Amino acid sequence: MERIKEALERARAERAAARLDDGTELSALQADVQADLQADLQADVQDDEVEEAEDDSSGVQVSYTKTRNLSVNYERLRAKRVLINEARSPIVDAYNILRTRILQRLRPNGWNAVAVTSPRPGCGKTLTCINLAISLAREVNQTVLLVDLDLRRPSVIRYFTDEDLPGVSDYLLEQHELAEILVNPSIERLVILPGHSSFTNSSEMLSTPRMVRLVTELKTRYPDRIVLFDMPPLLTGDDVLAFSPYIDAIMLVVEASGTTRDDLRRAWNLLDGKRILGVVLNKADGGSAGDGYY
Amino acid sequence: MMEEHALSLDDYIAILKRRKWQLIIPVVVLSVIAMITAVLLPPTYRSTATILIEQQEIPDELVRSTVTSFADQRVQTISQRVMTTENLGKLIESYHLYPELMQRYGLVSAVEQMREDIKLEMISADVIDPRSGRPGEATIAFSLSFESESPAMAQRVANDITSLFLSENLKDRQESAKQTAVFLQNEANKLADRLSLLEAKLAEFKEKHGDSLPELKALNMQLIQRTEDHLRDTEQAVRTLQERKIYLEGQLAQIDPYSELFSSDGRRVLGPVDRLKALEAEYAEVAARYSSQHPERMRLEREIATLRQQVGKSANVTAGLERALDAQQEELADLRKRYSNEHPDVKALTSAIAITKRQLATARKAGSADPAGVSDADNPAYVQLQAQLHSADVELRSLQESREETRTKLAELEQRITKGPRIEQEYQALTRDHENAMATYSEVKQRLVAAELGEAMETERKGERFSLIEPPLLPEQPAKPNRLAIAFLGLVLAFGGGVGNLALREALDRSVHDVRDMEMIIMAPPLAVIPFIETEADIRRRNRQRLQLILGSILAVTLVTGAVHLFVMPLDVAWFKVLDRAGLLNTAPPSAR
Numbered sequence: 062m063e064r065i066k067e068a069l070e071r072a073r074a075e076r077a078a079a080r081l082d083d084g085t086e087l088s089a090l091q092a093d094v095q096a097d098l099q100a101d102l103q104a105d106v107q108d109d110e111v112e113e114a115e116d117d118s119s120g121v122q123v124s125y126t127k128t129r130n131l132s133v134n135y136e137r138l139r140a141k142r143v144l145i146n147e148a149r150s151p152i153v154d155a156y157n158i159l160r161t162r163i164l165q166r167l168r169p170n171g172w173n174a175v176a177v178t179s180p181r182p183g184c185g186k187t188l189t190c191i192n193l194a195i196s197l198a199r200e201v202n203q204t205v206l207l208v209d210l211d212l213r214r215p216s217v218i219r220y221f222t223d224e225d226l227p228g229v230s231d232y233l234l235e236q237h238e239l240a241e242i243l244v245n246p247s248i249e250r251l252v253i254l255p256g257h258s259s260f261t262n263s264s265e266m267l268s269t270p271r272m273v274r275l276v277t278e279l280k281t282r283y284p285d286r287i288v289l290f291d292m293p294p295l296l297t298g299d300d301v302l303a304f305s306p307y308i309d310a311i312m313l314v315v316e317a318s319g320t321t322r323d324d325l326r327r328a329w330n331l332l333d334g335k336r337i338l339g340v341v342l343n344k345a346d347g348g349s350a351g352d353g354y355y
Numbered sequence: 356m357m358e359e360h361a362l363s364l365d366d367y368i369a370i371l372k373r374r375k376w377q378l379i380i381p382v383v384v385l386s387v388i389a390m391i392t393a394v395l396l397p398p399t400y401r402s403t404a405t406i407l408i409e410q411q412e413i414p415d416e417l418v419r420s421t422v423t424s425f426a427d428q429r430v431q432t433i434s435q436r437v438m439t440t441e442n443l444g445k446l447i448e449s450y451h452l453y454p455e456l457m458q459r460y461g462l463v464s465a466v467e468q469m470r471e472d473i474k475l476e477m478i479s480a481d482v483i484d485p486r487s488g489r490p491g492e493a494t495i496a497f498s499l500s501f502e503s504e505s506p507a508m509a510q511r512v513a514n515d516i517t518s519l520f521l522s523e524n525l526k527d528r529q530e531s532a533k534q535t536a537v538f539l540q541n542e543a544n545k546l547a548d549r550l551s552l553l554e555a556k557l558a559e560f561k562e563k564h565g566d567s568l569p570e571l572k573a574l575n576m577q578l579i580q581r582t583e584d585h586l587r588d589t590e591q592a593v594r595t596l597q598e599r600k601i602y603l604e605g606q607l608a609q610i611d612p613y614s615e616l617f618s619s620d621g622r623r624v625l626g627p628v629d630r631l632k633a634l635e636a637e638y639a640e641v642a643a644r645y646s647s648q649h650p651e652r653m654r655l656e657r658e659i660a661t662l663r664q665q666v667g668k669s670a671n672v673t674a675g676l677e678r679a680l681d682a683q684q685e686e687l688a689d690l691r692k693r694y695s696n697e698h699p700d701v702k703a704l705t706s707a708i709a710i711t712k713r714q715l716a717t718a719r720k721a722g723s724a725d726p727a728g729v730s731d732a733d734n735p736a737y738v739q740l741q742a743q744l745h746s747a748d749v750e751l752r753s754l755q756e757s758r759e760e761t762r763t764k765l766a767e768l769e770q771r772i773t774k775g776p777r778i779e780q781e782y783q784a785l786t787r788d789h790e791n792a793m794a795t796y797s798e799v800k801q802r803l804v805a806a807e808l809g810e811a812m813e814t815e816r817k818g819e820r821f822s823l824i825e826p827p828l829l830p831e832q833p834a835k836p837n838r839l840a841i842a843f844l845g846l847v848l849a850f851g852g853g854v855g856n857l858a859l860r861e862a863l864d865r866s867v868h869d870v871r872d873m874e875m876i877i878m879a880p881p882l883a884v885i886p887f888i889e890t891e892a893d894i895r896r897r898n899r900q901r902l903q904l905i906l907g908s909i910l911a912v913t914l915v916t917g918a919v920h921l922f923v924m925p926l927d928v929a930w931f932k933v934l935d936r937a938g939l940l941n942t943a944p945p946s947a948r
Contacts, residue, residue, distance in 0.1 A: 142888040152886055159883035189885065312882065315873065318373065321865045326876050339882035342873055346373065346886070 128243045128252055133221050141220050144192050156196040166338055172309030174280045178292040178301045180328040184316040185343040187216055190291045198251035203285040208254040210290045212263035215256020217291055221246045228257025233271055264303040276307045295328045310336040317345040370861055377860050382853035389845020394933050398833035402509040403500035404517040405825040411818040418808050420818045427477050427494040434475050437519045440466045446515055472502045506830045513827035524821050532813040539803040546796040553789045560785055567771045569779040579768045582761055589758045596751040603744040610737045631662040639679055642707045676715040683708045
């Protein structure tokens with residue numbers, strides 16, 4: 062089963078690459094993608110050139126012609142705690158609150174690059190990142206790019222597929238171009254840049270000119286795009302600190318009953334002087350999460 | 356360091372929610388342990404004897420006991436004697452007590468356990484001391500108890516220990532009284548020995564210094580007085596006799612020892628003395644005229660020598676010679692004025708003086724020793740006088756001797772008086788020792804009598820004694836443990852342990868729990884609080900775990916119950932046992948009889 066699926070994907074990628082060359086058979090691509098999507102997926106892909114097209118209305122309507130499309134399994138995502146089209150629940154509300162507050166802080170300052178990190182591993186940083194990205198993407202005024210910059214343990218794409226997709230590491234090693242590694246997980250206005258293989262010297266890699274070029278391009282290509290960087294934990298390496306000049310703000314994820322006060326204090330002190338968006342308390346008890354109004 | 360914020364009720368509820376298992380598990384586990392302990396603790400029965408300490412029957416004023424220590428002190432002493440390893444070991448062996456301890460650790464630990472199980476309690480009463488009138492506390496009785504898991508055993512052992520106590524007390528008192536008497540007897544004997552020694556010493560001293568003893572001083576003084584009188588009398592007599600002697604000598608000197616002799620021609624024949632005088636006068640003349648070789652002079656010399664022998668060396672001879680010497684010396688001096696030393700007269704006279712001097716010396720040497728008078732006197736008057744003189748002489752000599760004796764005696768007496776004070780000192784020291792020894796001896800003798808009385812009292816059991824007023828009874832209810840109290844206390848402790856565990860965990864937990872913890876550090880509210888996202892799998896897993904827990908518990912309880920029923924004791928028996936121990940079963944405990 063798995064092998065057949067992989068074969069299909071590979072064939073599709075080849076076809077996509079071929080079409081990118083002449084750029085004519087858009088309708089064919091559309092039909093192809095449509096066929097692969099799940100029945101309840103509601104993203105409508107429109108005739109729009111990603112590379113050159115400019116939006117002209119209030120809502121951003123995007124159709125991914127160059128980006129690799131990834132069909133996702135809702136059951137799988139839910140089992141991995143990724144919330145895609147949940148009914149309104151306290152958790153979705155919480156993410157929406159987070160989204161709104163972030164947008165309220167980003168927009169007046171004209172920021173769009175946010176690094177998400179946590180004091181230690183296991184705080185739910187990557188999951189928060191994904192759910193926040195989905196929540197942001199649901200807001201129709203901008204697109205979202207989720208970049209897996211946890212070069213030590215890249216894991217974002219694992220939430221969506223078991224496929225071995227190329228990622229940032231391949232770009233840095235100059236094996237692939239950026240357009241080849243971007244993935245659309247069948248969610249409107251959301252594009253993922255996976256990590257693929259891991260580096261041991263991740264913080265040096267983050268400072269390479271190619272990396273800097275990549276980040277600059279990601280940040281500046283579209284004004285309405287919000288870029289979320291999933292970064293390694295703050296206290297286990299210097300990645301975040303080394304990378305901080307290229308991003309606009311940092312968001313810290315803290316695990317309730319998991320992160321110690323000392324770690325939080327150290328992380329907070331490390332970020333002193335940086336542009337901090339704020340702290341998110343993750344995995345909170347039902348009682349302390351909210352008012353349970355709904 | 357961050358400041359502690361005061362916890363509100365909500366915080367407590369949050370903590371309780373977060374850590375409910377950390378509370379529930381210790382509480383449940385500890386409660387179960389407490390319950391099991393309360394039910395399973397073996398019952399302990401206690402059998403108690405009460406022993407009254409009775410005062411002595413004979414009034415104290417009449418016979419005083421020689422056992423005077425306080426009752427409670429004595430009880431303690433006796434308990435130490437009774438609870439020796441030897442005594443207890445015998446009991447343990449005869450009743451097979453503490454089989455497990457004996458097997459595993461030996462006799463010593465069993466004896467230690469037994470000492471713990473034996474309880475000695477004093478029973479005191481507030482009394483007023485009849486002598487001093489002050490209120491005080493006196494031990495009037497004591498109780499002895501023994502604890503055992505078997506009521507019959509508790510009673511039997513308590514019985515034995517009680518009789519050990521009673522007999523030990525009796526033995527102790529009799530022994531003590533006897534010891535006192537024996538001690539006093541020994542002391543009396545020692546004192547008697549010392550006394551006789553002192554007496555012997557005193558007698559010896561008296562014998563040695565008997566004359567100078569102070570008590571004889573008056574007598575000695577009297578003796579001196581008398582001796583002095585006697586001496587005076589003697590001296591008086593001596594003087595009288597001497598006078599008489601002189602008188603007699605004078606008389607004697609006037610009388611010619613010889614009767615008047617007349618020759619045939621009627622001429623008075625000269626007595627040797629007179630003739631000697633005549634011859635001596637003639638000799639002086641001849642010696643001046645002739646040399647010593649002259650026959651006339653030699654004849655005269657011979658005659659004078661004979662006469663002298665006859666007459667003896669009387670005082671008058673000496674006197675005559677002295678007179679002659681004086682005359683010769685005067686003549687020599689006169690001659691020397693006229694002639695030189697070479698003159699024949701001078702020469703002759705000088706030699707004559709030399710002869711006279713020699714004669715005088717001889718006469719002086721021979722004289723004086725002879726008694727006065729003449730031995731061959733024949734004049735009756737002279738003889739009579741001579742006899743009187745002689746007797747006076749003898750008497751005088753005897754008196755003189757007597758006087759010397761008296762003087763010696765007096766000196767001796769005086770010495771006695773002088774020695775008196777020193778002797779007195781020694782004597783008094785000796786006497787004092789003797790008196791002291793005497794006094795001590797009589798005192799000890801008195802006490803000995805008292806002690807013997809006391810001993811008799813103890814032997815006849817009329818003194819203070821222990822009487823058993825309540826023998827150890829067969830206990831009907833276990834004295835220990837108080838199961839309800841243990842269970843209740845166990846529950847309280849279990850809850851306390853649970854809460855303690857909770858508090859400890861909370862205090863040790865340094866992690867961020869809620870918004871407030873976070874705000875204290877970052878000084879701002881969080882961007883958002885995202886609840887834990889529960890998946891279907893989580894719910895399924897939780898449900899499965901619950902089910903497993905319940906099923907496992909049921910299975911475990913069933914297995915344990917079954918195991919108890921099969922391997923330990925049947926459940927119905929166990930149930931009745933539990934009821935019994937809880938005191939809910941109203942049956943008498945299994946009796947030994």
